[in-house]
Amino acid sequence: MTRPPPEPSLPPLNLSAVPGVLGRIVSERAADYDGADPALGPVRPAARRFEAALQSPGLSLIAEIKRASPSQGAIAPLDPVDAAQAYRQGGAAALSVLTEPRHFDGHPDFLRAVVGAVDLPALRKDFVIHPAMLREAADWGASAALLMVSVLGEATAAYLEMAHHLGLDALVEVHSDSELDLALESGARIIGVNNRDLTTLHIDLDVSPRLIRRAREAGFGGVLVAESGYRTPADLAQVRGLADAVLVGSSLAGSADLAQATRDLLRE
Numbered sequence: 001m002t003r004p005p006p007e008p009s010l011p012p013l014n015l016s017a018v019p020g021v022l023g024r025i026v027s028e029r030a031a032d033y034d035g036a037d038p039a040l041g042p043v044r045p046a047a048r049r050f051e052a053a054l055q056s057p058g059l060s061l062i063a064e065i066k067r068a069s070p071s072q073g074a075i076a077p078l079d080p081v082d083a084a085q086a087y088r089q090g091g092a093a094a095l096s097v098l099t100e101p102r103h104f105d106g107h108p109d110f111l112r113a114v115v116g117a118v119d120l121p122a123l124r125k126d127f128v129i130h131p132a133m134l135r136e137a138a139d140w141g142a143s144a145a146l147l148m149v150s151v152l153g154e155a156t157a158a159y160l161e162m163a164h165h166l167g168l169d170a171l172v173e174v175h176s177d178s179e180l181d182l183a184l185e186s187g188a189r190i191i192g193v194n195n196r197d198l199t200t201l202h203i204d205l206d207v208s209p210r211l212i213r214r215a216r217e218a219g220f221g222g223v224l225v226a227e228s229g230y231r232t233p234a235d236l237a238q239v240r241g242l243a244d245a246v247l248v249g250s251s252l253a254g255s256a257d258l259a260q261a262t263r264d265l266l267r268e
Ligand SMILES: O=P(O)(O)OC[C@@H](O)[C@@H](O)c1c[nH]c2ccccc12
Pocket: 064, 066, 125, 126, 127, 173, 194, 227, 228, 229, 230, 247, 248, 249, 250, 251
């Protein structure tokens, strides 16, 4: 008996339940990708470069190319390749590149250009609500994509499987205990804890240490990333020895000398 090829599936999302600023952004993204082809194509080999970069000893830095944000408005008119090179010189282990155009002034070309010019694994930082966004990430040369449990909910595991099908690592992002439970159940290998509540934009640097401890207590053996709101070496000290990596955007992107700012931030 021959089995039919698997149908490309669109896991159901309940985006109308996502509140606040985040709800607005994801409904715009859903409109952008309405009717896009969900087919993933053949399985692609997993290089696991993003994951490996975060596994080196000490606290690894994921430096973000972020020109604007809903909380800060315009941050800096960064040239993405110049910024990526400066971050690499300053000691970043990986890059995060925003591709969301309306609120973060991101662009697909930024990701493609950075991947072509700088030899660090790059994360597509966007509000993934459609399989086509993962296929694009892989086509553009990203090593990883962001999956937000606050957006994907019960569909997180399905999106994780699709990312892996495409050979991508996935940074599965959580902000609460219940989201962490879903991330742990999904089979995530990399979990990021966002200190910023994306529905209110409020930052609380106690969120990452607390949920990272909980993940370890639950027996999670994968990579843990502390995200958002880090500005000084003293801020980073709160997650050293706890997190494997930290994701920093605004405080680096808004500085005059990105390489020096990166070195200064990583100083113990
Ligand atoms: O600029 P900050 O506070 O250093 O934060 C970086 C990163 O964590 C933040 O940009 C972020 C975390 N999760 C997101 C989801 C979507 C857009 C952006 C984000």
